[in-house]
Amino acid sequence: MITVKDLHKSFSKVEILKGISAEIQKGEVVVVIGPSGSGKSTFLRCLNLLEQPTSGEIMFEGEQITAKNHNINATREKMGMVFQQFNLFPHKSVLENITLAPMKVRGQSRSDAEKVADELLKTVGLQDKRNAYPSQLSGGQKQRIAIARALAMQPHVMLFDEPTSALDPEMVGEVLEVMKKLAENGMTMVIVTHEMGFAREVGDRILFMDGGRIVEEGAPDQIFSNPSHPRTREFLSKVL
Numbered sequence: 001m002i003t004v005k006d007l008h009k010s011f012s013k014v015e016i017l018k019g020i021s022a023e024i025q026k027g028e029v030v031v032v033i034g035p036s037g038s039g040k041s042t043f044l045r046c047l048n049l050l051e052q053p054t055s056g057e058i059m060f061e062g063e064q065i066t067a068k069n070h071n072i073n074a075t076r077e078k079m080g081m082v083f084q085q086f087n088l089f090p091h092k093s094v095l096e097n098i099t100l101a102p103m104k105v106r107g108q109s110r111s112d113a114e115k116v117a118d119e120l121l122k123t124v125g126l127q128d129k130r131n132a133y134p135s136q137l138s139g140g141q142k143q144r145i146a147i148a149r150a151l152a153m154q155p156h157v158m159l160f161d162e163p164t165s166a167l168d169p170e171m172v173g174e175v176l177e178v179m180k181k182l183a184e185n186g187m188t189m190v191i192v193t194h195e196m197g198f199a200r201e202v203g204d205r206i207l208f209m210d211g212g213r214i215v216e217e218g219a220p221d222q223i224f225s226n227p228s229h230p231r232t233r234e235f236l237s238k239v240l
């Protein structure tokens, strides 16, 4: 579904991504782990061109989205993204937050958009917050609404950029549960996280990044029980 070839990204002449190549298959849950500053978020943000790669190629569903004439807005509609800081619209209700883009961007009628929103609120377990405002929600609830909002666009892939890093520890579990449910329902997901237990349990494949490169990748059991690269071993010995 996504093919990345020799991706490089520099910020003011400092090279952050140093040649990343990766494949993400439909229905796969790929978890990106690695030390702080290794380029995980930059890599993820390149996938929907929130960051413009300095060089390299990204193919999404057979289209080269890095081509100069590519319409990235149409592609972004198919790539849901969830950020560390929920980014909900503070002056809109939960329902409005979820229905806004489907109505504006996809031209859905209000009643259709609200029907979808109600289903998604059920999925994330927050039907009772339909008319609440973001300021009335806990961090975990905000993030679950942010996930529902992204899903309302019926994306083909979901990108998660450290979705639990801004949460109080007691709220991490409820967000991971929702993500786990999505994975079980076959959603294609690319997830940057420091939650190693989740990575091991839910990931189909782990990419370990260090210094702007994918140093090692493999099945969770292999990476966590029997990492082959010394940097992976060193990293995991510190975080597990």
Ligand SMILES: Nc1ncnc2c1ncn2[C@@H]1O[C@H](COP(=O)(O)OP(=O)(O)OP(=O)(O)O)[C@@H](O)[C@H]1O
Pocket: 011, 016, 034, 035, 036, 037, 038, 039, 040, 041, 042, 043, 162
């Ligand atoms: N917009 C930017 N402008 C300049 N430098 C940036 C920008 N975004 C990221 N960087 C730098 O790129 C490097 C990699 O950052 P990135 O956020 O991708 O790492 P990460 O592996 O996700 O780290 P963490 O786990 O701490 O979030 C860091 O040194 C960061 O300061």
